Amino acid sequence: QVQLVESGGGLVQNGGSLTLSCATSGNIFSINAMGWFRQAPGKEREFVAGHRWFDDSTYYKDSVEGRFTISRDNAKNTVYLQMNSLEPEDTAVYYCAAALQLIHLRTPGSYKYWGQGTQVTVSS
Numbered sequence: 001q002v003q004l005v006e007s008g009g010g011l012v013q014n015g016g017s018l019t020l021s022c023a024t025s026g027n028i029f030s031i032n033a034m035g036w037f038r039q040a041p042g043k044e045r046e047f048v049a050g051h052r053w054f055d056d057s058t059y060y061k062d063s064v065e066g067r068f069t070i071s072r073d074n075a076k077n078t079v080y081l082q083m084n085s086l087e088p089e090d091t092a093v094y095y096c097a098a099a100l101q102l103i104h105l106r107t108p109g110s111y112k113y114w115g116q117g118t119q120v121t122v123s124s
């Protein structure tokens with residue numbers, strides 16, 4: 001089992017920044033990739049950013065490329081999502097997720113463990 005706990009969400013103005021954290025615990029050695037997803041009201045959950053651990057590669061949704069950065073602190077067993085130049089369209093509940101297999105890493109169904117989510121609201 002893997003446990004994920006997100007934190008760092010909040011209200012920010014258009015153009016502002018936030019950093020989300022995802023603390024991992026449990027059988028973290030089984031994790032092969034971590035992802036950040038988001039879900040806005042009335043919309044499906046969508047991929048935002050991912051980090052493949054074995055080669056330290058990162059990948060992003062096109063609309064956040066260059067604004068968001070996913071990173072990992074091994075000593076703290078924590079994954080971060082640094083979000084800059086936030087836009088009202090980024091408003092959503094953000095979830096971190098852990099994948100045990102390295103397939104279809106932009107798809108929510110490929111992730112086995114999920115955090116509870118943290119709300120990000122960007123005011124215009």
